[in-house]
Amino acid sequence: MRFLIIIPAHNEENNLSFTLDSLQQQSHKAFKVVVVNDGSTDNTAEVIRKYTQQDFRFETINLQKSEHQPGSKVVHAFKNGLQAQSLNDFDVICKFDADIILSENYLQTIENAFVNNPTYGLVGGLLYVEKDGSWVYEGNSNKHHVRGPMKAYRKECFIQIGGLRETLGWDNIDAILLEHLGWKEVVLPKLHVKLIKVKGADYTIRPADYYGRYFYFLGLNRFLAYIASSKEAMKSKSISFFFDIISAYENCRSKKLELKITKEEQKIVNNQRWTMLKKKWLKM
Incomplete structure (x- = not known):
């Protein structure tokens, strides 16, 4: 090949x-x-x-x-x-x-x-x-x-x-x-x-902003984005981290920043995330 x-x-x-x-x-x-x-x-x-x-x-x-x-x-x-x-x-x-x-x-x-x-x-x-x-x-x-x-x-x-x-x-x-x-x-x-080097070492974006933007550009709907944010907050053991992530996510939504995936692809992403959520968290 x-x-x-x-x-x-x-x-x-x-x-x-x-x-x-x-x-x-x-x-x-x-x-x-x-x-x-x-x-x-x-x-x-x-x-x-x-x-x-x-x-x-x-x-x-x-x-x-x-x-x-x-x-x-x-x-x-x-x-x-x-x-x-x-x-x-x-x-x-x-x-x-x-x-x-x-x-x-x-x-x-x-x-x-x-x-x-x-x-x-x-x-x-x-x-x-x-x-x-x-x-x-x-x-x-x-x-x-x-x-x-x-x-x-x-x-x-x-x-x-x-x-x-x-x-x-x-x-x-x-x-x-x-x-x-x-x-x-x-x-x-x-x-x-x-x-050789640690990924993200060159990025200046704050972790909360990163996750908020990441969940938005991944195409997650509000419900799944909030669930994902709570998961990251639990990892860091910080309630304020949850609200900071949500703030960054909502800021992207309010500005209606352009997504690089289609509406149909957004559905695919959200369905996949929902399936993972049911399997891992709800044991369904």
């Missing part, structure tokens, strides 16, 4: 070479890498040039710096990389981050999963971070969800879900839509991916 790997990068001079080295060392050689330099002000461009000059499989696109918003910024850069390629030339579409290290068999293992399982639409491994000199499971998400830094989509699935949405929550919207269409999202637990 032929892989198209798109890597958005902004000021990643200290991390990007680790990612690109791990790709060059892959046992599976049929891939193309497009690094989208999103307005970097450090030496990211020089790092990229080292690879594009010596390996024809590596290309780059240079953008003016896009607005630094969680979710929308990275997908905006990804789309610019995607638009410069012909999907007919590839079988797997990957969105990778510029600060991950892949094992040598990563792409080959992904290919094997797709070839042997025709219903697999999205496949990835598990993220590990360095702690006290050892690499440990990140643990920020359940082990059945492919995290944003290492998405690999079967091309047919990617096209059917309409690609990635330029919005906060894109890496959950994709999973919900593909499941609705009959595809499977699969995490391969033995496939470890090293994450």
